[in-house]
Amino acid sequence: MTRDILAAARSRQADLIEGVRTLVEVESPSSDIEACRTCLATASTLIESWLGSPARITEHGGRPVLRWGPDHPRVLLLGHLDTVWPIGTLDRIPWAVDGDRMTGPGVFDMKVGVVQAIGAVALLGLDASSGVGLLFTTDEEIGSETSRAVIEDAARHADAVLVLEPSIEGQLKTARKGTSWYLVQINGRAAHAGLDPERGINALVEAADLVRDAVTWAQPDLGTTVTPTTARAGVTENTVPDSAVIGIDVRAWTAEEQQRIDDLARGWGPTHPEAGVAIIGGGINRPAMEQSAGAGLAQLAEECALRLGIEPIGSRAVGGASDGNFTAALGIPTLDGLGAVGDGAHADHEWASARAVPERTALVAALTAAILAGESA
Ligand SMILES: [Zn+2]
Numbered sequence: 001m002t003r004d005i006l007a008a009a010r011s012r013q014a015d016l017i018e019g020v021r022t023l024v025e026v027e028s029p030s031s032d033i034e035a036c037r038t039c040l041a042t043a044s045t046l047i048e049s050w051l052g053s054p055a056r057i058t059e060h061g062g063r064p065v066l067r068w069g070p071d072h073p074r075v076l077l078l079g080h081l082d083t084v085w086p087i088g089t090l091d092r093i094p095w096a097v098d099g100d101r102m103t104g105p106g107v108f109d110m111k112v113g114v115v116q117a118i119g120a121v122a123l124l125g126l127d128a129s130s131g132v133g134l135l136f137t138t139d140e141e142i143g144s145e146t147s148r149a150v151i152e153d154a155a156r157h158a159d160a161v162l163v164l165e166p167s168i169e170g171q172l173k174t175a176r177k178g179t180s181w182y183l184v185q186i187n188g189r190a191a192h193a194g195l196d197p198e199r200g201i202n203a204l205v206e207a208a209d210l211v212r213d214a215v216t217w218a219q220p221d222l223g224t225t226v227t228p229t230t231a232r233a234g235v236t237e238n239t240v241p242d243s244a245v246i247g248i249d250v251r252a253w254t255a256e257e258q259q260r261i262d263d264l265a266r267g268w269g270p271t272h273p274e275a276g277v278a279i280i281g282g283g284i285n286r287p288a289m290e291q292s293a294g295a296g297l298a299q300l301a302e303e304c305a306l307r308l309g310i311e312p313i314g315s316r317a318v319g320g321a322s323d324g325n326f327t328a329a330l331g332i333p334t335l336d337g338l339g340a341v342g343d344g345a346h347a348d349h350e351w352a353s354a355r356a357v358p359e360r361t362a363l364v365a366a367l368t369a370a371i372l373a374g375e376s377a
Pocket residue numbers: 080109110140165166
């Protein structure tokens with residue numbers, strides 16, 4: 001039975017690649033909501049033609065989300081259709097297939113993954129009441145502020161969440177760092193830099209202290225990084241700046257570490273007693289997806305690979321976060337990296353393997369079937 005899935009997937013290779021082309025050719029940067037709507041509509045057309053029933057596109061906070069299947073599926077196939085590429089990138093990096101390499105904006109991250117999710121459901125011949133759900137969002141690349149609640153609700157009663165983000169060198173992702181970010185405003189007092197600088201409170205100098213302090217919060221042996229990333233201060237060269245804003249990026253393997261940094265960020269105070277400080281943006285964004293969340297599913301995926309007669313997949317922990325972090329934090333078994341094989345997410349050399357598409361689609365199908373059959377590792 002499982003080997004039949006692989007044969008069926010291979011026989012549909014041309015359709016699968018055509019599906020990828022269709023989605024890549026509809027550009028969908030997160031910032032352009034209208035473009036994202038068009039891309040979801042394109043995905044919906046694909047779903048209706050492959051699965052025989054329509055998807056539902058709903059708006060949340062002015063942003064579209066696509067769903068197919070039950071509201072609370074047993075297996076949730078999760079992905080996003082937004083990309084980091086601005087409209088017009090397609091002119092510079094057009095859709096192309098050169099041997100095994102498919103290129104085009106968002107092909108690897110993660111339009112291939114979306115096609116594989118739809119293709120896996122099609123291979124299994126499942127209908128919309130079968131317990132498998134598809135959920136594709138359009139704000140993953142900008143932190144999933146509006147779709148987070150939708151994802152968490154959809155996953156609430158799931159046996160497993162399979163995330164179709166790209167693989168890492170073909171491997172699955174069983175743990176992901178949590179991400180936090182902070183935008184910290186420091187308020188001082190303006191004064192003439194030549195006439196009476198001593199009457200000012202230099203917000204930039206205070207901000208420099210924050211930058212110096214923040215880097216010491218990192219804990220390299222635990223993998224916790226704290227990276228000051230942006231700085232803005234001052235208006236003219238001859239004025240003591242009365243305001244400075246510092247951006248800080250934080251990554252950590254555990255929720256405890258994210259909390260530790262959050263406490264430090266919120267507890268930080270400037271040296272000058274009259275300077276003010278406020279966190280004006282950010283906080284803990286995606287919680288860490290700890291190793292335990294995906295270990296069992298990764299094992300089951302290896303079992304499926306064996307039955308399919310394909311090479312062992314392998315898995316590892318990675319620094320970047322995804323929407324799988326949200327579902328893992330709810331205690332739902334979550335496995336990520338089931339999407340494209342290739343490289344270059346968010347980079348000009350982004351590409352995805354055409355040969356891997358049927359294999360990966362078959363893997364997702366076999367894993368979904370195994371979970372539905374009550375197998376767990
Ligand atoms: Zn992605």
